[in-house]
Amino acid sequence: MQMPLRLSSQAPEVPSTSDKAFLSMHVLIVEDDSPLAASIATAMRARGWRADVSERGEPVPASLLRDDYDVLVLDIGLPGIDGLETLRRVREQGSLLPVLMLTARDTIGDRVSGLECGADDYLVKPFALDELLARLRALVRRQDLRRGETLIVSSLRFDAAARRAHIDDQPIHLSARECIVLQYLMLKTSRIVARDQLAALVPGWGAGTSDNALELLISRLRAKIEPGGVRLRTVRGLGYLLEPAVPG
Numbered sequence: 623m624q625m626p627l628r629l630s631s632q633a634p635e636v637p638s639t640s641d642k643a644f645l646s647m648h649v650l651i652v653e654d655d656s657p658l659a660a661s662i663a664t665a666m667r668a669r670g671w672r673a674d675v676s677e678r679g680e681p682v683p684a685s686l687l688r689d690d691y692d693v694l695v696l697d698i699g700l701p702g703i704d705g706l707e708t709l710r711r712v713r714e715q716g717s718l719l720p721v722l723m724l725t726a727r728d729t730i731g732d733r734v735s736g737l738e739c740g741a742d743d744y745l746v747k748p749f750a751l752d753e754l755l756a757r758l759r760a761l762v763r764r765q766d767l768r769r770g771e772t773l774i775v776s777s778l779r780f781d782a783a784a785r786r787a788h789i790d791d792q793p794i795h796l797s798a799r800e801c802i803v804l805q806y807l808m809l810k811t812s813r814i815v816a817r818d819q820l821a822a823l824v825p826g827w828g829a830g831t832s833d834n835a836l837e838l839l840i841s842r843l844r845a846k847i848e849p850g851g852v853r854l855r856t857v858r859g860l861g862y863l864l865e866p867a868v869p870g
Contacts, residue, residue, distance in 0.1 A: 647671045647762060648690060652682055652708065653697040653724065662695070665751050677701075679708030686717055692762050695754075698725040698736065706739050713740040713822035718802075720761035724749075740822040773808040776851030776866045780808055789850035800843050807854070807864040816861040 649666055653659040654677045663673040674689070676682060679700045686694070694712070698705035705723060712719070722743040723736045736744050743757050773780040780787045785801045787794040796804065802823050807815060821836055840862060844854040848867070855863045 647692045647758075649673045649693050649695060649758065650676065650682070650685060650689075650691045651695045652676045652679060652700065652705070653695070654678070654700050655697075662751070662754065665755070669755070679703045679705060679711075682708050683711045683715055683717075686712060686719060687715070691719060693758050694719055694721045695758070696721055696723050696741075698723055698727060698732070706735060709736070709739045709741060710822055718823065720764070722754075722757055722761060738816055738819050738822075740819065773805065775808055775811050775864065778808075778847055778850030778852050780804055787847070789847070794846050794850075796843070796846065799839060800846070803839060804843060804847065807862065810864070812863070812865045814857050814861050814863050820862065 647666075649671055651659050651662055651673060653662070653675070656677070659675045659677070663675050666673040674685075674691075676685065677700075679696075680702055682694070682696075685691075696705045696709060700708065703711075705725070709721060709723070712721070720742045721740065722745060723741045724745055724747060725732060725736070726747045742761055745754060745757065771782050773782060777790050778787065779789075780801075782805060785798075787796055787801070787804060803820055806820065806823055817833070817836060837856070840854065840856065847854065851867050853863075853865050853867045855865070857863050
């Protein structure tokens with residue numbers, strides 16, 4: 623059944639002032655409802671964005687390696703592998719691309735499943751086109767800020783652009799997987815991060831990754847960063863928590 627857009631305004635032929643900073647945005651839309659996908663793509667192109675469309679999830683991981691996209695719009699209800707499995711595969715290859723999921727499913731459980739698989743935002747059909755575009759701009763803006771930021775917790779610093787960590791002025795030697803996990807944990811400082819959420823970010827890992835493999839990575843990372851005045855705790859049954867250490 624076709625799910626219509628709730629258009630709050632006619633798509634402009636000329637990009638608005640708020641769109642001009644996003645003229646180079648490149649979006650991949652993965653949606654098997656052809657009229658809906660075409661409506662979204664047309665509105666994006668009217669604003670000067672580049673929009674590609676795929677009706678299936680299987681080609682997506684390879685497409686993200688081949689083309690330089692800024693954001694992914696991903697429907698959950700796809701033929702073949704669904705949107706959740708598509709997202710798992712994307713995160714398994716190490717992609718941190720912002721992902722907004724579209725779905726007709728409006729239950730808390732469905733939304734939680736999408737977020738735990740690594741989605742950054744979630745929009746329920748039918749939706750207003752203006753809201754979709756605004757959310758995408760917000761995701762890309764947030765990602766751009768993160769690319770150049772230095773994350774700091776106590777005396778531990780992580781340079782997101784250079785992928786380097788320091789305690790005071792001393793460099794910490796981290797593997798590529800440790801860098802990915804540390805960056806995400808520092809972005810979520812003082813909040814519990816689910817095990818599956820972390821595993822989905824690590825290249826070559828996913829939902830089937832053993833608890834021991836992730837715990838070993840966390841253990842190695844903990845030994846390297848805790849001299850910087852932070853604690854990396856395993857919260858049994860829930861996940862992991864990075865927080866400033868309490869002075870003893």
